Amino acid sequence: MTATIHDVARRAGVSISTVSRVLNGSSPVNDDKRALVLEAVKALDYAPNPAALSLLGKRTGGIGVLLPFVTGEFFSELLSGLDEAAQDAGRFLVVSTSHCRTEEFRRAARALDKRVDALIVAAPETESISAASILSTGVPVAFLNTRPDDALEADVFNFDNYGGVRDLTGHLQNEGHRRIAYVRGPAEAWDAQERVRGYRDAMDHADLEATEIDGGYSREAGHAAAAHLLAMSPRPTAVIGANDYCALGLMSALHQANVAVPGEISVCGFDGLPSTGYTVPALTTVHVPIREIGARAVRRVVSRINERADPEPYRHEVAPVTVVVRDSTTPADAEALT
Amino acid sequence: MTATIHDVARRAGVSISTVSRVLNGSSPVNDDKRALVLEAVKALDYAPNPAALSLLGKRTGGIGVLLPFVTGEFFSELLSGLDEAAQDAGRFLVVSTSHCRTEEFRRAARALDKRVDALIVAAPETESISAASILSTGVPVAFLNTRPDDALEADVFNFDNYGGVRDLTGHLQNEGHRRIAYVRGPAEAWDAQERVRGYRDAMDHADLEATEIDGGYSREAGHAAAAHLLAMSPRPTAVIGANDYCALGLMSALHQANVAVPGEISVCGFDGLPSTGYTVPALTTVHVPIREIGARAVRRVVSRINERADPEPYRHEVAPVTVVVRDSTTPADAEALT
DNA sequence: CTGTTAGCGCCTTCAT
């Protein structure tokens, strides 16, 4: 059995109140008694029972994280950023995944309620957000990569999905590409919608025809989409995958079909995952400061936790992204520009 | 404020004990009162305060997960497997990372103590284990991919690091390779040591000379190791990376050096990460059932939690792994076999 | 069957 405050008090020959006081510094204690208590604490290796603390309405020290899933580099990067910042703040993460649907989401939020001091939610699927607003869990909430909504009583941390793809498309155009295809992400995902929007606007702006292919956020989806790409005539000279995984699938399929990248077709992705620097060829993509965004969200909710009745308004931060040009794209061959 | 058991009792016009009884089925309750209680519970959207439960020595519902870090596909796969099984068991994960050193490890374990019903620890660094044995947290513990130790009062879930590399090396030998190099993982990591051992034994067995290069588990390490490989004369016809990331780094560097894979040199990895099926060329590797191992560990600790004073002995499971031959390896060119 | 009571470990008035 672990030691309780009573054990410490007995060993130090004082009352539990005194122990509590030296531990929390809530009011002055004589130096001699304080020393005794501290000694007893060390000897017994005492630590307050967190359950008792949270029963008293104190902090639990936990930060809840709700993710649609935890698979893949994007989320592992995110989790990494969250965890790092949480550690810095002396807090721990309570992670719960696979909440794509509203109902699951609600259940998870309820389960976490009372066990965490704040919630960080990554809910790209529009549907989840309404669920989120339902949760009146009382603790501060931050949303990540979520459609902003002024009605939402929470901070929102996004990155520039729209601008990223728009700039990426613009880069390809500058390189002489005219037939640029886009493999779409999941239709329900807000970030995917934003990205297509960026593509369309860039194509419109250059007076070029948009060519969209159904896809998804997985390597499998990208792989499958390649077939449609290959069947086109004339074939696009460049293709943008909805995210890096999609682009990786695209490259893999193209390689299998003996279509040279970037020789015959330029390929690019989105997210800037660490692995994209090591693919063959290295992938041109849009770098998103995922870890940094996660860390910001943590720092934000932590400050909200400590915030007294300070009605600081909710913020909506949009992190800038940067186009990273590598070897999977190349200027369009002049003669290919039929 | 959320509803308490008192609110429910008042609304239903019964005592709190009755509410507790219908909720826990601890003893019979009249149907009419039961109905009233149930109605009140629903109306108030009542859920027991987890802090109160755990203060009473009940379960918290949490499973603590201690990882060295959370970055990379290996850990995201693992986490995925853990989370899935935890959800199935109606439990949630409390994740804490970056505990490579003993001291950090101890701190994390202490912090998690009392907030979780069990602990799952991935501690490939030998050092951490001693720390782990120190933790007398009272809750069941399961170790993942850790040097087995009979003194350890915990279940251990490993996979066949040794046999995997031995078989992989054997496969290359069968394909005619004679000069096979190995890029080592981190020296302190138990699994890395096991893998080199598999390589050495296989080379010894075939009466071939082992050629080892310092490396690591990261893409960067693999990338850097390639320089040494390239400087060798005669150059090896095949190389094994300590893990998939290392192999990916190797492939990337080889590509940059204009050395064809597998044309001039065969490359393989270890872990069987999802992404290895989509690299160019697709990577030959050793598939490890990571998710499955994680799930098993969760199921195990959950059953230990529910286990009464049942002194079931600690188990050490070693999951089999399988060599997956893909396009990054090819039979050795006869003329290359100087 | 059901209501009352005593804690679980801790912090916080309230007295002293």
Place this chain on the structure above:
DNA sequence: ATGAAGGCGCTAACAG
């Protein structure tokens, strides 16, 4: 400056 007592939400003996 310090000890005693109340109570956070809940379950598990106790009485009826």
